[in-house]
Amino acid sequence: MTLRIHDTRSKKKRFFTPIKDGKIGIYVCGITPYSPSHLGHARQAISFDIITRWLRKLGYDVNYITNFTDIDDKIIKVANKEGKDFLEIANRNIKDYFQVMDSLNVIRADEYSRVTETIPEIIDMISILIDKGNAYIGNDGVYFEIDTAPEKYGQLTGQTLEMVRSGAGGRVEGTGSGKRDHRDFALWKNAKENEPFWESPWGNGRPGWHIECSAMSLKHLGKEFDIHGGGRDLMFPHHEAEIFQSECCIGKENTVKYWIHNGMINVNGEKMSKSLGNFTTISETFDSVQPLALRYSLLNAPYRQPIEFNPSMLEESEKHQERLMLAYLGGTKLTNANDWSDYEFLNSASESFCNGMNDDFNTRVAIVELQSVVKKLQELLSTNSELDYISAIMGWLNEYAGNILGLIPDKDIVNSLLTKLDSKRNEVSTRVEDLLAQRQEARGQKDWDMADKIRDELNSMKVVIEDGPEGPTWKLEN
RNA sequence: GCACGGAUGGCAGAGUAGCUAUGCAAGGGAUUGCAGAUCCCUGGACCUGGGUGCAAAUCCCGGUCCGUGCUCCA
Numbered sequence: 001m002t003l004r005i006h007d008t009r010s011k012k013k014r015f016f017t018p019i020k021d022g023k024i025g026i027y028v029c030g031i032t033p034y035s036p037s038h039l040g041h042a043r044q045a046i047s048f049d050i051i052t053r054w055l056r057k058l059g060y061d062v063n064y065i066t067n068f069t070d071i072d073d074k075i076i077k078v079a080n081k082e083g084k085d086f087l088e089i090a091n092r093n094i095k096d097y098f099q100v101m102d103s104l105n106v107i108r109a110d111e112y113s114r115v116t117e118t119i120p121e122i123i124d125m126i127s128i129l130i131d132k133g134n135a136y137i138g139n140d141g142v143y144f145e146i147d148t149a150p151e152k153y154g155q156l157t158g159q160t161l162e163m164v165r166s167g168a169g170g171r172v173e174g175t176g177s178g179k180r181d182h183r184d185f186a187l188w189k190n191a192k193e194n195e196p197f198w199e200s201p202w203g204n205g206r207p208g209w210h211i212e213c214s215a216m217s218l219k220h221l222g223k224e225f226d227i228h229g230g231g232r233d234l235m236f237p238h239h240e241a242e243i244f245q246s247e248c249c250i251g252k253e254n255t256v257k258y259w260i261h262n263g264m265i266n267v268n269g270e271k272m273s274k275s276l277g278n279f280t281t282i283s284e285t286f287d288s289v290q291p292l293a294l295r296y297s298l299l300n301a302p303y304r305q306p307i308e309f310n311p312s313m314l315e316e317s318e319k320h321q322e323r324l325m326l327a328y329l330g331g332t333k334l335t336n337a338n339d340w341s342d343y344e345f346l347n348s349a350s351e352s353f354c355n356g357m358n359d360d361f362n363t364r365v366a367i368v369e370l371q372s373v374v375k376k377l378q379e380l381l382s383t384n385s386e387l388d389y390i391s392a393i394m395g396w397l398n399e400y401a402g403n404i405l406g407l408i409p410d411k412d413i414v415n416s417l418l419t420k421l422d423s424k425r426n427e428v429s430t431r432v433e434d435l436l437a438q439r440q441e442a443r444g445q446k447d448w449d450m451a452d453k454i455r456d457e458l459n460s461m462k463v464v465i466e467d468g469p470e471g472p473t474w475k476l477e478n
Numbered sequence: 479g480c481a482c483g484g485a486u487g488g489c490a491g492a493g494u495a496g497c498u499a500u501g502c503a504a505g506g507g508a509u510u511g512c513a514g515a516u517c518c519c520u521g522g523a524c525c526u527g528g529g530u531g532c533a534a535a536u537c538c539c540g541g542u543c544c545g546u547g548c549u550c551c552a
Contacts, residue, residue, distance in 0.1 A: 031552070044552035074550070157547065159481050231552030262552070269544070273551055301491065306484085306545070313490065316502050364492060368500050382516055448511055455513085466515055
């Protein structure tokens with residue numbers, strides 16, 4: 001089965017073929033770093049992390065570019081409020097972004113382009129648009145004139161000029177500013193007092209919201225590239241504005257081959273967003289859940305579906321992720337990872353997994369396969385037999401749960417986890433074995449009160465007892 | 479209002495025509511003194527009204543409800 005991708009522009013799943021053989025350019029709209037990252041950002045980052053991981057797995061040479069919009073009204077607002085430089089605010093939040101995304105096992109993009117480092121390219125692009133007659137200079141900035149390319153309206157959202165012209169639900173902003181038409185959008189905003197600015201042929205100012213992505217994708221990926229991504233909420237106006245700017249500037253249509261949009265995170269049926277104030281930051285979430293469990297829960301639905309966020313969904317993921325880790329650590333202790341091609345069960349799991357991923361990156365289908373493989377591993381571990389099979393499963397897990405889904409931490413972390421567990425275990429081992437022997441004696445005499453008392457004591461040492469057919473075993477709570 | 483998308487068991491969530499999704503939760507069983515972990519089994523769903531088909535959760539039309547976008551947003 002070959003890869004199919006749902007393309008927002010054509011509104012259907014299309015078989016994927018790159019523009020250039022073997023190479024893929026992908027640009028994803030990043031964040032405006034005016035506050036710490038919330039779960040919506042995690043969903044976006046993880047969605048495209050999975051997409052690039054899978055494209056690479058398919059053998060493509062992927063160039064993954066994303067950005068920080070590090071100058072913007074909201075950043076300025078926060079900066080003024082705190083009496084700090086706008087870049088200090090941006091950098092602080094970018095630092096937070098990297099920190100949480102690293103712990104979510106998001107592989108870093110090849111480039112994190114920044115608006116403040118792309119000003120010359122942005123100015124070039126605006127100049128071209130003015131020269132070509134697509135943009136005009138208003139009294140407070142430069143604007144793109146929609147009427148110069150009306151056929152490009154509604155490319156992603158299906159809206160027509162007339163619809164928006166006629167009312168937009170009564171929420172049309174007055175032209176007010178230097179705009180000729182309320183649908184025109186700013187390419188360059190003249191600086192007001194006490195605002196950061198850059199020099200330009202049109203006076204001191206800064207870029208409008210949409211132009212930076214057109215300029216940055218052009219700068220890093222060229223005039224045409226394969227995939228442009230971002231959150232669903234960016235379809236309009238942001239991505240449609242990009243289509244206007246890029247296509248008019250470059251003089252070509254369809255400069256992006258596939259448009260990919262990830263779904264939103266909902267809270268009580270409503271989109272999580274900064275403006276509604278119903279957001280949970282990623283680092284907050286880590287107080288109650290392991291980072292990889294959060295990752296798991298975000299992969300538990302296909303990237304385009306909305307995800308309803310609530311505590312029980314996190315609990316369930318935590319359970320699954322813990323089960324995966326316990327089984328994985330158990331296997332790691334016993335044997336090394338190995339090739340799995342001799343095992344029919346694992347081959348068919350791979351096949352279903354890959355079919356799911358090739359069907360527009362359906363991680364939910366992939367996770368079902370993962371669950372069945374983990375179950376198999378638990379089964380083998382509980383009987384402690386078939387080491388060859390276990391090592392084949394470990395190989396499978398490294399590839400699919402690790403490299404593709406990113407649910408297994410780095411080898412170093414796994415090893416340190418194991419040694420940490422071991423050393424802790426050694427620390428308490430003598431004492432535990434001693435108590436355990438006493439408990440066994442009590443149990444032999446059917447002195448259940450005594451036995452349970454000892455068990456309570458062990459529990460208070462964070463030691464969990466599991467009585468089995470071959471006597472009790474114990475482990476440390478993490 | 480307009481555009482786009484969605485409606486599946488208690489919950490989460492796959493599935494574009496015919497065959498058990500899956501997981502969590504629930505119930506039963508194995509194991510156990512109890513507990514836990516693990517294993518086995520069970521029940522339970524396709525918003526609504528029409529249509530097409532031998533056959534529809536799946537395709538078509540109408541309705542209802544919900545979400546997103548139309549304003550900053552991942």
